[in-house]
Amino acid sequence: MRVIVSTTSGVPLYEQIVEQVRAQVMSGELSAGSPLPSLRALAEELRVSLITTTRAYNELAAEGLIVNVPGKGSFVAEIDxxxxxxxxxxxxxxxxxxxxxxxxxxxxxxxxxxxxxxxxxxxx
The missing domain is CATH 1.10.287 (Helix Hairpins)
Structure with a gap:
């Protein structure tokens, strides 16, 4: 998964993450069942807060694009x-x-x- 965030774009960081992951899922670049980085790993990699990555993953889950499995992580959902x-x-x-x-x-x-x-x- 490739995500690049900009602190100067004017778009909230969590929205930048959501948009980029959404695009990768919808294009098939990230296929169903693919594991996503842990919340902490992504926060560290992007140098953002854990709250930011949590909000992004929760929004993606609410859209049905990813599935959060307690104790196992987050995975790309099967998309209808x-x-x-x-x-x-x-x-x-x-x-x-x-x-x-x-x-x-x-x-x-x-x-x-x-x-x-x-x-x-x-x-x-």
Whole structure:
């Protein structure tokens, strides 16, 4: 498992961990049943607090991406394709909602401009 965190990105550290592990699980880079580093080992490796890694693993478990087995560790869960798709759609909708809210609040971005930006990003 590869995880790189940045203290200057403005994104909370636990969210950076969640996003990167999620991407690796969804892409198949981390396969079902694969063991994850222990909470302490990951905290030490990333130089973050144990609370940060615990929060990240708990969020991943709540999403059904990993399974925490007391006394044994954390493992990549078997992912149901429909559940994974629904989760991806939910996260995309939440992100879009946030972007639309910011654009409306600015009063300076039209719907057409926003749609053009989305299309441009999609093509990248």
């Amino acid at each position: 394709a429909d559940v994974a798709r629904a989760g991806a759609l939910d996260r995309a909708r939440a992100g879009i909602r946030q972007v639309v809210t910011r654009a409306r609040a600015s009063g300076r971005v039209s719907r057409e401009e926003l749609m053009t930006m989305i299309e441009e990003e999609w093509e990248l």
